[in-house]
Amino acid sequence: MEENLLEIRDLAVEYHTDDDVIYAVNNIDLTVKKGETLGLVGETGAGKTTIAKSILRILPPLQAKLMSGEIIFDGQDVLKLSEKEMRKIRGNRIAMIFQDPMTALNPIETVGYQIAEAIKQHNKIHRSEADKRACDMLEMVGIPMDRFDEYPHQFSGGMKQRVVIAMALACNPGLLLADEPTTALDVTIQAQVLDMMRSLRTRLDTSVILITHDLGVVADFCDSVAVTYAGEIVERGTARHVFKSPGHPYTLGLFGSLPRLNSTERRLSPIKGLMPDPTDLPKGCRFCDRCPEASEQCREAPPAGVETEPGHIVKCHLAKGAG
Amino acid sequence: MPALLEVRDLKKYFKTKGGMLHAVDGINFALEEGKTLGVVGESGCGKTTLGRTVLHLLEPTDGKIFFEGKDITTPTKNELHDLRAKMQIIFQDPFSSLDPRKSVSESIMEPLKLRKKHSKADMLKEMRELMDTVGLAARFENSYPHELDGGRRQRIGIARALSLKPKFIVCDEPVSALDVSIQAQVINLMLDLQEERGLAYMFVTHDLSVVKYISDDIMVMYLGQMVEKAPSDDLFSDTRHPYTKALLSAIPAPDIDDKTERILLKGEITSPVEPKPGCRFMARCRYAADGCEKPQKLEEHAPGHFVACCRHKEI
Numbered sequence: 124m125e126e127n128l129l130e131i132r133d134l135a136v137e138y139h140t141d142d143d144v145i146y147a148v149n150n151i152d153l154t155v156k157k158g159e160t161l162g163l164v165g166e167t168g169a170g171k172t173t174i175a176k177s178i179l180r181i182l183p184p185l186q187a188k189l190m191s192g193e194i195i196f197d198g199q200d201v202l203k204l205s206e207k208e209m210r211k212i213r214g215n216r217i218a219m220i221f222q223d224p225m226t227a228l229n230p231i232e233t234v235g236y237q238i239a240e241a242i243k244q245h246n247k248i249h250r251s252e253a254d255k256r257a258c259d260m261l262e263m264v265g266i267p268m269d270r271f272d273e274y275p276h277q278f279s280g281g282m283k284q285r286v287v288i289a290m291a292l293a294c295n296p297g298l299l300l301a302d303e304p305t306t307a308l309d310v311t312i313q314a315q316v317l318d319m320m321r322s323l324r325t326r327l328d329t330s331v332i333l334i335t336h337d338l339g340v341v342a343d344f345c346d347s348v349a350v351t352y353a354g355e356i357v358e359r360g361t362a363r364h365v366f367k368s369p370g371h372p373y374t375l376g377l378f379g380s381l382p383r384l385n386s387t388e389r390r391l392s393p394i395k396g397l398m399p400d401p402t403d404l405p406k407g408c409r410f411c412d413r414c415p416e417a418s419e420q421c422r423e424a425p426p427a428g429v430e431t432e433p434g435h436i437v438k439c440h441l442a443k444g445a446g
Numbered sequence: 447m448p449a450l451l452e453v454r455d456l457k458k459y460f461k462t463k464g465g466m467l468h469a470v471d472g473i474n475f476a477l478e479e480g481k482t483l484g485v486v487g488e489s490g491c492g493k494t495t496l497g498r499t500v501l502h503l504l505e506p507t508d509g510k511i512f513f514e515g516k517d518i519t520t521p522t523k524n525e526l527h528d529l530r531a532k533m534q535i536i537f538q539d540p541f542s543s544l545d546p547r548k549s550v551s552e553s554i555m556e557p558l559k560l561r562k563k564h565s566k567a568d569m570l571k572e573m574r575e576l577m578d579t580v581g582l583a584a585r586f587e588n589s590y591p592h593e594l595d596g597g598r599r600q601r602i603g604i605a606r607a608l609s610l611k612p613k614f615i616v617c618d619e620p621v622s623a624l625d626v627s628i629q630a631q632v633i634n635l636m637l638d639l640q641e642e643r644g645l646a647y648m649f650v651t652h653d654l655s656v657v658k659y660i661s662d663d664i665m666v667m668y669l670g671q672m673v674e675k676a677p678s679d680d681l682f683s684d685t686r687h688p689y690t691k692a693l694l695s696a697i698p699a700p701d702i703d704d705k706t707e708r709i710l711l712k713g714e715i716t717s718p719v720e721p722k723p724g725c726r727f728m729a730r731c732r733y734a735a736d737g738c739e740k741p742q743k744l745e746e747h748a749p750g751h752f753v754a755c756c757r758h759k760e761i
Contacts, residue, residue, distance in 0.1 A: 394630075
């Protein structure tokens with residue numbers, strides 16, 4: 124049994140606004156092993172980014188309320204750490220790549236300076252040494268060193284995302300949170316960036332949580348998958364289990380909604396309806412209003428997780444346990 | 447059967463500081479009634495400019511456009527007014543393409559109002575029918591765009607485009623901003639409408655799996671030029687152009703046993719400002735050879751399947 128690098132237990136996050144309470148993340152459990160890549164899949168508003176931000180504790184402090192749970196990273200509960208201790212972790216042992224490389228970089232500093240800044244923040248080393256390491260990082264993500272003194276606007280979208288990745292990996296973090304890192308890029312550039320991330324994660328032995336809505340990227344890149352819906356994880360397991368024998372009706376619906384290159388069907392089978400309003404969630408199963416199989420039981424009581432295969436957990440009343 | 451829309455050697459250049467930007471550079475195609483032409487390519491390849499030039503939202507630099515057999519390259523003001531009713535557009539971003547101060551019903555009725563041919567009662571009736579057609583519940587009639595989600599907003603965009611009973615609609619990335627489950631709903635709606643009304647679509651997108659699904663013919667663009675055009679199934683089963691091959695292989699399939707070998711392209715898209723006369727894909731192409739420095743001619747590889755690559759037979 125490999126060691127868990129990250130373990131999230133019973134995490135619940137709410138956003139309080141003037142009129143409403145938004146139930147963004149509702150009692151989720153999640154584990155990431157050392158060296159594992161987890162794909163966190165779901166649609167807009169499912170709570171994917173909120174989970175990632177909770178791990179780094181960068182939720183908006185005025186609205187976000189942490190209701191329960193613990194996040195154990197390398198044996199420590201990050202939710203119990205002081206702000207000073209947390210700062211030593213952020214960008215150093217846990218790093219994050221944001222979706223939009225255009226806004227993640229400072230437009231008035233050179234890219235080299237921005238990477239070196241991250242290194243200097245966490246290591247007591249001389250400026251010139253930090254610059255040298257930043258150069259190495261640029262080379263590693265496939266950008267020639269002589270572009271060290273250029274500004275973000277001189278780079279294309281794909282190149283900017285490489286700079287952001289170089290910055291995130293500069294301190295050799297144990298865990299990388301990648302929030303839709305390739306969504307803003309063209310497919311041929313996406314293929315280049317994913318290929319680069321793949322070789323880097325093996326070289327640096329980094330665990331990755333990849334947040335995405337693209338099931339193709341998950342199949343290509345991830346070891347395990349967690350499917351989020353309305354703030355819950357409705358299904359999780361190895362990528363093979365989830366793709367080969369999806370257990371939750373929502374996961375099945377997602378697969379049915381995808382246009383495929385190798386199919387000859389003339390009609391897609393979408394999931395009917397919309398995601399429930401996160402201020403007013405159904406009291407039973409969150410998916411019951413859109414589920415073709417929903418029964419009275421689904422409307423009344425929230426389902427518990429059922430282990431359909433070893434390590435493959437499905438949160439549905441209709442799921443059958445193994446054996 | 448004469449084509450509904452025909453475009454001959456269409457060019458659209460923009461003046462920039464560095465010289466002429468060749469956004470659309472010599473595009474030819476014909477589209478029949480009730481058919482869909484998919485236009486794919488990466489950002490900056492000129493696909494949106496092409497759609498807009500065909501609709502006269504941008505004036506073409508050179509070339510000819512025919513609609514219903516008539517030359518519409520330089521329409522008079524009155525002709526353009528009539529054309530607008532027959533040719534419509536659905537925009538990518540349902541958040542910025544709707545007037546935030548107009549209710550759903552006002553947005554859908556606006557094209558009818560501008561035609562000044564309908565009484566108020568007619569317009570209301572028409573608007574309700576349209577809402578029903580695109581699957582918007584009547585209770586949203588007086589809602590404003592900010593109250594609705596992306597899928598519903600895109601339905602308003604579709605209803606508005608349909609209101610003047612067009613024959614041809616340019617769909618500029620209509621589902622790219624939507625989540626997959628909603629995307630599937632909207633694609634199905636567009637297919638239904640095409641069957642019922644015999645609409646012709648020009649479907650502009652970067653998403654190849656969506657385009658395969660909806661198109662009869664697919665055109666692949668690279669830096670303003672067409673590199674390959676073929677019937678939808680042919681393009682995927684018998685891919686000829688090295689760029690199309692790389693593009694197709696780059697799409698990760700939602701299948702855990704997918705063994706497609708990715709063709710990783712070197713570098714990135716080059717600049718369309720004052721391009722050299724040869725093949726524009728040459729700098730990134732793994733098959734580049736001497737002949738590639740000359741302008742590439744479009745050859746018919748199979749019936750209806752055109753390729754602009756001098757080495758397409760060898761590779």
